[in-house]
Amino acid sequence: MIDFLVIGGGIAGTSAAAMFAPLGTTTLLEAENTFAHHASGRSAAIFVEDYGNDVVCALNTASMAELQDMGALSARGLLMVGPRGHEVEFDGEVRLMQIEEIPFSQAQTLFPILNPTRCTRTAYTDQAFDLDTDLMMQSYMRAARGDGADLCLDQKVEKITKITQGWMVETKTDSFSAHILINAAGPWADDIAKMAGVVPLGIQPMRRSMAQLPPPNGQNMSDWPMIISSAGDWYARPSGASWLVSPSEAVPCEPHDAWANDMTIAEGLSRYEGMVTVPVSRVQSSWAGLRSFAPDQSLIIGPDPISPDFLWFAGQGGYGFQTAPAAATLLALLANGRESDALSPETVAALSPARFH
Structure with a gap:
């Protein structure tokens, strides 16, 4: 029985794995044979702090210092x-x-x-920057593995069952039991929710x-x-x-x-x-x-209000890379019942899955 099971190997899933790996045993499942195969591998790779609605911009602002420290930003305009x-x-x-x-x-x-x-x-x-998306992916995967996470390819989820202690997730070749399930499946996030018996949130x-x-x-x-x-x-x-x-x-x-x-x-x-x-x-x-x-164009971050051991990390839209540091940090804080110092309570509430219930 592992602590955290992440579904999805794009920027959402890998950044989540990097945040959760220090907190307990963590496994990431990616359906394809490479990471960042879908949207994360086809990004426009640009950071503009004022790009997106107010909620997204708050995440951009909270992410910028870490992106700079990571060396992921370079001047573009x-x-x-x-x-x-x-x-x-x-x-x-x-x-x-x-x-x-x-x-x-x-x-x-x-x-x-x-x-x-x-x-x-x-x-x-001049406040627009190239984003080194490959560097970000590699940095998060290296951090996750360094803290003991298993990052698994060719593991398309076929069945999810609620069990007493958490979740049983089955792929074609393996099964995984976890206390906490993290849904970072991008376009498939609502499909994963349905599989788990969780109400989908209208991700388009x-x-x-x-x-x-x-x-x-x-x-x-x-x-x-x-x-x-x-x-x-x-x-x-x-x-x-x-x-x-x-x-x-x-x-x-x-x-x-x-x-x-x-x-x-x-x-x-x-x-x-x-x-x-x-x-x-x-x-x-x-x-x-x-x-x-998501229907309101903001990310969905946090525990499902009905099934709190099912964490949503979805609806990144075109903002996944530029919000990843703050978004993944917030998800880990919420999973541990802690508050964010970088984001206002109003912003956190505007990101919560509970806003759709």
Whole structure:
């Protein structure tokens, strides 16, 4: 009988395992043959403290120091571009993200291929950072293993049974008994809850796609910021020697191993091309991931109010990496009946599964 059994091997599950391993015997189960196979392996890998609703932003703020100490942040910057006809959206996003409007000439210095005939407004912040998601995954897995946790691949959960002392979880090849079950299953979190006889909370997976392009006209993009459209219909950023462009879609779907829709990619690239002076020459590759949202767009962190030995760690949406330090710490505190010093009681309540009951 182990103390803590974590289901899910993405950033949620691995960060949870790292937090719980010092507290007792811990095992993590991942269904795939690699960790971070789904959404965590397909992240936009950017940290913006004011990205998300107020609850998410509180987690971002509480996570930032640990991300810096981990060495996971590096300077990138973020440029918002406003297409003609979307001035209202531009003003709203500037207020929401608390960034400063700048002259077009300055924006063109930051992003030389910006189209002056289509872009009417621009805003910029240097408080946007690349996130080293691989470093984060490896750091959490190393910490978990260092404290004795078992991290298991190819262990798709097939059955969950409530037992006197906790839970029995069965996979195709093994069974595991644990006092506490931690549901960090991403798009499958509601399915895991149903399996356990716990009321699902309405988590909705949403597809988002990405296209990998060569550098526009072979330019050096290393200092270019992340670019987002204030219309919310595409974003772009450098990634090593490639230029990534996302259609920024949010298509509801069932949990699955997502893939990019060719038409969605084409439509997104068309919107992007309208705002730049260099057309897309070719797509090197494309992919998609599922971002999983609770009905109110905030994460779900803590014990289920009806089954308190079932811990929710789900609904990360597009914020899983940038909130991981504070979110995983909060989960461990709540499991031990302790309060958070970093987050207000109101924020903790807004993250609790109890808000849906």
